Amino acid sequence: MSATPSLAAAPALPLLDLSRFDGGGADRAVFLSELRAAIRRFGAFYVTGHGVDPAFLDTVFGLSRRFFDLPERDKLAIEMVHSPHFRGYTRAGWERTRGRADWREQVDIGSERPVLPALADAPHWTRLQGPNQWPDALPELRPAAQRLQDELTGVTLRLLAAVAVAIGLPEDSFAAIVAEEPTQLIKLIRYPGREVLPEDGDAAAGQGVGPHKDSGLLTLVLQHERSGLQAETAEGWVDVPPIPGTFVVNAGELLELATDGYFRAAVHQVVTPAAGTDRLSVAFFLGARLDARVPVLPLPPELAAEARGPERDPDNPLFHTVGENTLKSRLRSHPDVAQRHYADLLAAAV
Ligand SMILES: O=C(O)CCC(=O)C(=O)O
Numbered sequence: 058m059s060a061t062p063s064l065a066a067a068p069a070l071p072l073l074d075l076s077r078f079d080g081g082g083a084d085r086a087v088f089l090s091e092l093r094a095a096i097r098r099f100g101a102f103y104v105t106g107h108g109v110d111p112a113f114l115d116t117v118f119g120l121s122r123r124f125f126d127l128p129e130r131d132k133l134a135i136e137m138v139h140s141p142h143f144r145g146y147t148r149a150g151w152e153r154t155r156g157r158a159d160w161r162e163q164v165d166i167g168s169e170r171p172v173l174p175a176l177a178d179a180p181h182w183t184r185l186q187g188p189n190q191w192p193d194a195l196p197e198l199r200p201a202a203q204r205l206q207d208e209l210t211g212v213t214l215r216l217l218a219a220v221a222v223a224i225g226l227p228e229d230s231f232a233a234i235v236a237e238e239p240t241q242l243i244k245l246i247r248y249p250g251r252e253v254l255p256e257d258g259d260a261a262a263g264q265g266v267g268p269h270k271d272s273g274l275l276t277l278v279l280q281h282e283r284s285g286l287q288a289e290t291a292e293g294w295v296d297v298p299p300i301p302g303t304f305v306v307n308a309g310e311l312l313e314l315a316t317d318g319y320f321r322a323a324v325h326q327v328v329t330p331a332a333g334t335d336r337l338s339v340a341f342f343l344g345a346r347l348d349a350r351v352p353v354l355p356l357p358p359e360l361a362a363e364a365r366g367p368e369r370d371p372d373n374p375l376f377h378t379v380g381e382n383t384l385k386s387r388l389r390s391h392p393d394v395a396q397r398h399y400a401d402l403l404a405a406a407v
């Protein structure tokens with residue numbers, strides 16, 4: 058994988074209309090087989106028919122723009138380093154993917170839940186749960202983020218039901234691990250444009266966010282106007298430009314584990330936009346409950362025969378314990394938060 062890919066002239070990702078899952082008869086069956094084929098081949102696809110009001114999404118992007126336009130001191134007032142739960146604002150260049158700096162600024166907003174008691178024998182990942190940091194300078198953000206989280210959770214649960222049926226399983230196959238308290242994370246993201254320089258220090262040329270898999274079950278990416286997202290396919294990297302009214306859906310690591318590698322999580326990246334421009338996106342990650350263990354689902358024999366097992370990447374072990382898999386990604390991406398709030402863990406790891 059390279060951060061400066063040569064693009065293959067491969068077809069764009071498929072576009073699927075989720076409302077076909079609610080229809081009956083032959084078209085539903087066709088939809089399900091297209092869904093299975095899309096995730097199997099690409100790990101990613103566009104979805105339409107999701108039912109989220111486009112006017113509301115415009116409001117969300119408007120709020121995102123207003124947040125990033127705030128004076129730096131207002132943004133730093135909620136900097137992530139203040140939060141053991143990895144919530145809040147990250148400056149461009151402070152997050153890392155595969156050890157290299159990403160050129161994007163962002164706000165992480167997760168499920169708003171109480172801190173869990175710090176019991177001596179509690180697993181480390183229990184520290185992921187807790188409140189968000191909200192910007193005083195933009196009070197409208199909180200209710201909008203809450204509504205966005207509710208709506209996107211609904212869409213993603215519906216997609217998960219469709220994924221289960223598409224691989225011959227009952228619709229509620231993921232219910233046991235997502236019920237009541239799934240791991241939800243919204244990221245409002247801004248990729249500032251800049252000259253793409255040859256390697257400069259530890260920043261990879263053109264790396265908005267470097268190649269990675271998302272750690273949860275499914276991710277929805279909402280793109281605003283400008284493109285930059287790319288997906289890795291068997292034919293090479295392909296552009297995933299914004300298509301109005303759609304979200305991009307990425308399969309995540311927990312789906313890879315649950316299907317024993319029948320589905321592999323999508324490897325994707327974002328390239329830095331041209332100097333003088335920028336790109337806004339919103340990513341919504343749905344994972345299972347932090348205390349859940351992801352089961353290997355009983356696939357029908359013809360699909361099980363095609364399951365390759367999860368990828369074994371020494372740089373990216375996958376964990377069936379959801380809290381552990383989530384904490385792995387968070388510690389790796391945010392070394393400043395790791396140093397401040399998880400120093401005990403880092404010390405134990407050396
Ligand atoms: O901004 C995007 O288009 C994708 C972001 C992404 O892949 C991530 O934050 O995990």
Ligand SMILES: [Fe+2]
Binds near residue numbers: 269270325
């Ligand atoms: Fe991602």
